[in-house]
Amino acid sequence: xxxxKTAEKSSEKSGEAAKGRKDAGEPLAETLQLGELxxxxxxxxxxxxxxxxxxxxxxxxxxxxxxxxxSVLLLVEKxxxxxxxxxxxxxGILRPNFVAMLDNLESRDLCAxxxxxxxxxxxxxxxxxxxxxxxxxxKKLVATKHEARLNDLLGQSNRxxxxxxxxxxxxxx
Amino acid sequence: xxxxKTAEKSSEKSGEAAKGRKDAGEPLAETLQLGELxxxxxxxxxxxxxxxxxxxxxxxxxxxxxxxxxSVLLLVEKxxxxxxxxxxxxxGILRPNFVAMLDNLESRDLCAxxxxxxxxxxxxxxxxxxxxxxxxxxKKLVATKHEARLNDLLGQSNRxxxxxxxxxxxxxx
DNA sequence: TATTGTTATACTCTATAACTATA
DNA sequence: TATAGTTATAGAGTATAACAATA
Numbered sequence: 503x504x505x506x507k508t509a510e511k512s513s514e515k516s517g518e519a520a521k522g523r524k525d526a527g528e529p530l531a532e533t534l535q536l537g538e539l540x541x542x543x544x545x546x547x548x549x550x551x552x553x554x555x556x557x558x559x560x561x562x563x564x565x566x567x568x569x570x571x572x573s574v575l576l577l578v579e580k581x582x583x584x585x586x587x588x589x590x591x592x593x594g595i596l597r598p599n600f601v602a603m604l605d606n607l608e609s610r611d612l613c614a615x616x617x618x619x620x621x622x623x624x625x626x627x628x629x630x631x632x633x634x635x636x637x638x639x640x641k642k643l644v645a646t647k648h649e650a651r652l653n654d655l656l657g658q659s660n661r662x663x664x665x666x667x668x669x670x671x672x673x674x675x
Numbered sequence: 676x677x678x679x680k681t682a683e684k685s686s687e688k689s690g691e692a693a694k695g696r697k698d699a700g701e702p703l704a705e706t707l708q709l710g711e712l713x714x715x716x717x718x719x720x721x722x723x724x725x726x727x728x729x730x731x732x733x734x735x736x737x738x739x740x741x742x743x744x745x746s747v748l749l750l751v752e753k754x755x756x757x758x759x760x761x762x763x764x765x766x767g768i769l770r771p772n773f774v775a776m777l778d779n780l781e782s783r784d785l786c787a788x789x790x791x792x793x794x795x796x797x798x799x800x801x802x803x804x805x806x807x808x809x810x811x812x813x814k815k816l817v818a819t820k821h822e823a824r825l826n827d828l829l830g831q832s833n834r835x836x837x838x839x840x841x842x843x844x845x846x847x848x
Numbered sequence: 849t850a851t852t853g854t855t856a857t858a859c860t861c862t863a864t865a866a867c868t869a870t871a
Numbered sequence: 872t873a874t875a876g877t878t879a880t881a882g883a884g885t886a887t888a889a890c891a892a893t894a
Contacts, residue, residue, distance in 0.1 A: 534765045537753035538814070543825055544731050544742045546838055547724045549767070549845035554717050557848055569717045570884095580710035587852065592707045594722070599885065601854060615853095623852040623893045644715070652716055655847060656840055664840050665719055667829055672722035674828060675730055743861095760875060769863065774877060788876095796870045796875040 561647040565640050570595070571607060572644070575637045578613055578627045585624040586615070612636055734820040738813050743768070744780060745817070748810045751786055751800045758797040759788070785809055 539545050558569050567575075570593075577589055590600035604627075607613045612633035615625035629637065652661050712718050731742050740748075743766075750762055763773035777800075780786045785806035788798035802810065825834050 534750065534754045534757060534761060536765075537749060539746055539749050539753075540842060541838060542746070542749075542817070543822060543838065544724070544727045545746055546841040546845055547720070547727055548742070550841040550848070551717075551720045551724045552767075553845055553848040554720055558717050569721070573712055573715070573718055576710060576712050576715075577707065580712075581707045584707060585852075588707060592709075594725075596886070597853070598855080621852080621894070625853070641711070649716060651848065652844075655843060660836075660840060663833075664837070665714060665716065667833060667837050668719040668723040669713060670828060671825075672719055672726055675723070675726040675824065758875075770876070771864085771878075772862065794871070794875080798876070
């Protein structure tokens with residue numbers, strides 16, 4: 503390798519190049535130092551969230567449910583008789599953006615909009631029979647493939663502590 | 676630990692909420708039941724991440740730095756002499772998307788691209804003097820306003836445990 | 849007048865293909 | 872041929888204004 507006097511370092515190809523190095527004084531410098539970044543709450547939180555969503559999508563591939571869609575089905579099941587505005591706002595979804603999402607779920611016959619008799623402006627949301635069945639299967643997949651993985655990684659008690667701390671941040675930060 | 680009391684969105688617009696309620700025995704039902712959602716890792720992770728980023732932006736309002744921009748400055752400072760591809764890929768940013776981001780930082784005179792003498796295709800990244808000064812101020816703001824808030828909320832040891840668990844998820848999930 | 853669901857729209861993030869200049 | 876930086880572009884996700892039906 504041409505050791506240049508001017509520039510710091512060139513793009514050191516792959517591991518093989520650095521593997522054969524004999525000058526033991528310097529660190530390999532092959533991988534970048536994250537430094538303080540690895541202690542930044544926001545950074546590690548974002549990276550963890552991306553990994554978890556990615557895993558969620560893989561686990562749910564057979565049902566074709568995104569995390570957001572799963573949360574809608576869960577909330578509708580738990581709160582029958584609520585309208586779009588209530589479900590959406592609870593999930594932090596803006597009403598205009600909730601329309602296309604519901605169109606999707608309704609077109610797949612997972613949930614249905616029912617015009618309220620009390621207030622004919624409102625659409626009451628309910629799960630269809632297929633929606634209930636799919637949600638039941640989704641819950642099993644999440645429990646056995648997704649959340650179980652977290653238990654393997656952290657252990658049951660740590661997992662509970664993690665959820666509790668994240669909830670606290672979500673609610674009080 | 677139990678899940679802390681939620682103050683979710685409290686979408687209590689007007690007294691209209693108590694519309695059809697006649698028997699006083701039932702719970703208000705004004706707020707929706709989150710149910711299993713509050714135990715879903717992905718859900719609570721995402722909500723926490725949004726809150727943390729939101730707080731970060733408020734803390735950094737005077738410096739106009741986003742979490743992503745802050746992470747770039749930190750990484751460039753810690754790894755001088757690296758090129759765009761190395762910095763971007765370490766942060767999980769795709770090279771095409773990194774261009775506009777660097778244009779922004781460079782236009783604000785926070786960092787600079789220097790054509791490498793070894794490989795004239797590469798742009799070596801460095802912080803300008805102003806960039807170093809701004810980053811130093813940013814670090815102080817993050818430590819005193821942002822991360823300190825996490826300590827207040829969870830305590831020092833819990834905070835460390837949280838970061839450790841999130842790192843583990845980010846790296847091994 | 850206010851609210852529900854909706855449309856239209858815009859802005860940010862993210863993702864892929866292809867170009868250029870170097871190697 | 873392959874790689875670094877770049878352009879163009881497309882797709883999600885998210886944000887606001889405004890309109891029709893209804894209250």
